[in-house]
Amino acid sequence: MSKPISLAIIGATGGVGSAFLAALPSIVLPPSTPRPQLIFLSRSKKQLYNKDYSPVSPEDLASSSSPLLSLPDLAKYLSTSPNPTVLVDNTSDQSVAEAYPLFLKSNISIITPNKKAFSSPLPLWNAIFSAVTRTALVYHESSVGAGLPIIxxxxxxxxxxxxxxxxxxxxxxxxxxxxxxxxxxxxxxxxxxxxxxxxxxxxxxxxxxxxxxxxxxxxxxxxxxxxxxxxxxxxxxxxxxxxxxxxxxxxxxxxxxxxxxxxxxxxxxxxxxxxxxxxxxxxxxxxxxxxxxxxxxxxxxxxxxxxxxxxxxxxxxxxxxxxxxxxxxxxxxxxxxxxGAGNEVTAMGVLADLVKVIERLG
Missing domain, CATH: 3.30.360.10 (Dihydrodipicolinate Reductase; domain 2)
Structure with missing residues (x-):
């Protein structure tokens, strides 16, 4: 059996993030493929994670006392996870988008509906895709058309x-x-x-x-x-x-x-x-x-x-x-x-990308 994917989510409680978490238990994976394990959740001023990478529960995010990690610190934390790691960015944050090359170079795959990452000046696009490897992938179907299969x-x-x-x-x-x-x-x-x-x-x-x-x-x-x-x-x-x-x-x-x-x-x-x-x-x-x-x-x-x-x-x-x-x-x-818009259909597109990444990394 392959290792479970370690899943980190930025923007876990926004419209798309909430819809993503609500639908996550419903994804259908190939036989004998372990389900992803949530190891990091964040919203604007709260983060939830354990130092030993054990799973976390969304219900505990609001009361979490986990120290806040900067984006470089988060990349460092996720890079030493014992399992393949995927970062889901459910925000439209420019600073998070600009950190994608750092995460990818840390062997962390990216899934996101964030348009800013892929429509910012061309050097960021080049930096993102030049950092993609067989184990550090990028999927962004929902950056155009929500859940529609456009990209x-x-x-x-x-x-x-x-x-x-x-x-x-x-x-x-x-x-x-x-x-x-x-x-x-x-x-x-x-x-x-x-x-x-x-x-x-x-x-x-x-x-x-x-x-x-x-x-x-x-x-x-x-x-x-x-x-x-x-x-x-x-x-x-x-x-x-x-x-x-x-x-x-x-x-x-x-x-x-x-x-x-x-x-x-x-x-x-x-x-x-x-x-x-x-x-x-x-x-x-x-x-x-x-x-x-x-x-x-x-x-x-x-x-x-x-x-x-x-x-x-x-x-x-x-x-x-x-x-x-x-x-x-x-x-x-x-x-x-x-x-081509709406929290549920956008989250569906993000989930579909997650299934693809799990299949590729499994």
Whole structure:
């Protein structure tokens, strides 16, 4: 029987972290494969671990008195575990992302939905993947599309010799919901409402970040496009290397709070209405689209007028949809569609990566 994986989790009590821990007992492993053992848990100001690497329980984290370890100290602690060790980073923390090379060089595998690790300036990407070995692995499926098989699909295309020519789609559940509501592909008897009203409804329903500007600036989509572009072989330096169309009116970029932004947003409804009207004149609908043009080494993020009958136009709710155009698939793209946001589906993607790592290290 192989050794059990020692599992360390950063961000154990956030939305994704809590969903991950709740679902962890349900993972299905190959016969005779031992289940992973939790040896380290952390949240913002609490850590739980034992010096002898014996298992810990999530219920004990809140009352833990374990001394806080810095990231270098944590790497040192985990590196001397008697079993193969996997670090699951369920945060979006930049400092944790920048420590990935250190963990990998300490023979610790990384699993994470943290987009910042893979969309930061190119040197960090290079440092991460140059540190990967047969026993120090990196999996980050959930950094794009939550639990959807987007990165694994792209990797399979590339590794089996297909030539990816273009990737495009709706990469944000928030943007999907906003535009599917604001400019539905099918006519509705009732008006969907003004842009500011729809943003307000999305915020109240939890579809946006507490400050909607964090969604409307387009940076989330841009990060995902950087990741996919790099997986496809493009050397994209950073998110500042290509155009990103922000949906924040320039006059509101300096709003002091989310409340002020929402109060003043109705004054700018006409601009978004004009996009929708122009698209309708052309028999199209407006959508917020990310594009990776692999053949021409170009990336772009912004509003697009798309044909009514296209897969992107037909999206419902907050679904993501990603189209892979390749030589092998010809004129019909390989399409991946489904829920691209949410704690449970993101945690599912992280868990699926964990199963892959256990199988590879077992």
């Amino acid at each position: 694994s699909t792209l990797n399979d295309l590339v590794r089996t010799g297909d030539q990816v020519t273009r990737i495009e789609g709706v990469f944000s559940g928030t943007m999907s919901f906003l535009f599917n509501t604001f400019a539905p592909a099918s006519e509705s008897a009732s008006s969907p409402g003004k842009w500011s009203e729809i943003v307000g409804k999305a915020k109240a329903a939890g579809y946006t970040e507490p400050d909607p500007r964090d969604d409307l600036n387009g940076m989330d989509v841009a990060r995902k496009c950087v990741i996919l572009a790099r997986c496809a072989g493009l050397k994209v330096e950073s998110t500042s290397s290509f155009p990103i169309q922000s949906l924040i009116p320039s006059a509101l970029e300096s709003a002091s709070s989310a409340d002020e932004f929402m109060q003043k947003l109705p004054n700018h409804d006409d601009e978004m209405e004009s996009y929708k009207t122009e698209a309708k004149k052309q028999g199209k609908v407006v959508r917020y689209v990310g594009k990776v043009d692999v053949e021409n080494n170009k990336v772009s993020v912004g509003l697009e007028m798309v044909d009514q009958g296209s897969p992107i136009a037909g999206l419902k709710g907050s679904d993501n949809l990603i189209c892979f155009y390749t030589k092998r698939y010809g004129s019909n793209p390989l399409v991946v569609q489904g829920a």
